[in-house]
Amino acid sequence: MTEVIFVRYSAVILSFILCISLLFLGFFNYRNFGVTTNELVILDDKDEVFKLIDKNTPISVQIEDERWGQAVLADPEVLFQIWRVIRESKSYPSKFVPNQDRINGYIFFRDGSKEYFSISDRFQLGEYFLESKEGEMEVGKLYRIFRHTLETKNNLLTMVEKAGAIYLFRAEDTFDPDSEKVLRITGEAKKELLSCLARSEKIEESKELNDLLLEKGIQPLFHLTLSLEDGREKDAPIVLSVLSPDYFTLMDMGFLNRNVVYFEGFLFDYCCRMIMPSFLE
Numbered sequence: 001m002t003e004v005i006f007v008r009y010s011a012v013i014l015s016f017i018l019c020i021s022l023l024f025l026g027f028f029n030y031r032n033f034g035v036t037t038n039e040l041v042i043l044d045d046k047d048e049v050f051k052l053i054d055k056n057t058p059i060s061v062q063i064e065d066e067r068w069g070q071a072v073l074a075d076p077e078v079l080f081q082i083w084r085v086i087r088e089s090k091s092y093p094s095k096f097v098p099n100q101d102r103i104n105g106y107i108f109f110r111d112g113s114k115e116y117f118s119i120s121d122r123f124q125l126g127e128y129f130l131e132s133k134e135g136e137m138e139v140g141k142l143y144r145i146f147r148h149t150l151e152t153k154n155n156l157l158t159m160v161e162k163a164g165a166i167y168l169f170r171a172e173d174t175f176d177p178d179s180e181k182v183l184r185i186t187g188e189a190k191k192e193l194l195s196c197l198a199r200s201e202k203i204e205e206s207k208e209l210n211d212l213l214l215e216k217g218i219q220p221l222f223h224l225t226l227s228l229e230d231g232r233e234k235d236a237p238i239v240l241s242v243l244s245p246d247y248f249t250l251m252d253m254g255f256l257n258r259n260v261v262y263f264e265g266f267l268f269d270y271c272c273r274m275i276m277p278s279f280l281e
Contacts, residue, residue, distance in 0.1 A: 058083055061117075061146075063105040067228060067254060068150040069158055078145060085138050086130060101255050103146050119143050144259075151261045153202055156250065159238060160194055163226040168275055171220040171241070183275055185224070193224075193270060200248075200265025209247055209262060218243065218260075222271040242268050 061073040061082065073079065102120040109115075118124040123139050130139075160166070165177075166185040173181045185193055203209065220241035227237050236254035243249060245268040250261040 057110040058107050059110050060108045061105060061149075062108065063103060063146050063150055065103050065150055067159070067252070068155050071149045071152060071155065073145070073149045082142060082145065085142055086125065088138075101143075101257055103143070103150070105146070119146060143257075147255075147259055148261075151202075151250065151252070151259065153197070153200060153263070156238075157194060157197055159226060159228060160190070160197060163228055165227040166190060166193070167225045167227075168271060169223055170275065171223055175223070175225065185274070189274060196266055196270045200263045200267065203262050203264050206247075206262075206264065209264075212244055212247065216243075218249065220249075221268065222275070224267075224271070240267065242271055244268065 058079050059074070061079070063071045063073060073082075100120060102118060104116070104118045106114045106116055107125070115126045116124075117126075119139065119142060121139060121143075123130045123142060167175065167177060167182050168185055169175055169179075169182040173179070176182055177184070218241070220243060222242040224240040224242075225237040226240075236252075239251050239253060241249045241251070245266075246264055248263050248265065248267045250263065251258050
């Protein structure tokens with residue numbers, strides 16, 4: 001009887017030791033039980049890609065353009081609009097984004113990761129190309145948001161500083177760099193132009209501007225053209241057009257799809273000081 005009890009207790013003890021050993025081995029070899037860390041996982045299923053992206057929240061977008069430089073988009077409401085379009089899109093791995101009007105950049109996520117994007121009339125995120133139910137309309141909406149973010153006063157000032165040539169002329173005159181009626185802006189005149197533009201502000205909504213446009217439309221008084229040394233067409237300047245003593249527009253002729261950006265400032269006074277003494281009647 002004593003031997004039977006001893007055998008039973010021995011079996012229990014051995015079982016307990018075996019369980020402890022297995023737990024001990026499992027603790028130091030958890031990778032063998034399906035838990036992996038710091039591994040690159042390649043997913044062939046595009047739905048899985050979006051599930052992974054869904055786990056992250058975008059916190060900013062860095063936008064880059066050869067001519068306009070860089071800008072950062074961090075407005076939560078705008079980021080939500082961008083992310084909603086991305087989430088509602090379908091992905092296609094075998095398309096391309098045309099070079100015309102293309103804007104590039106990176107989307108940064110809360111977990112510290114980032115994804116490359118490229119957009120013109122199509123939108124690329126990472127290695128995939130996205131299309132939504134509304135197709136080009138939604139891609140166009142994203143594109144306008146990114147363009148609007150790029151076309152800032154600070155980026156305009158940078159382009160004025162690096163411009164190869166700046167010309168000022170009255171709107172009724174034909175642009176001809178060799179004409180006596182076209183003034184080239186250099187030296188102190190360029191510094192004064194930078195100072196004038198630094199005091200201007202990009203505007204979204206203005207009752208006075210709306211009234212002006214309804215009454216007169218876009219009828220410029222002066223034009224300033226900026227010729228830039230970049231990869232785009234040499235005959236594609238950036239044009240500042242003075243509409244009134246208070247407002248002027250910006251248009252980048254290097255884009256096929258051109259935005260009209262409105263500014264409030266004193267460019268009219270600057271143009272009068274620069275050009276009128278030469279043409280006093």
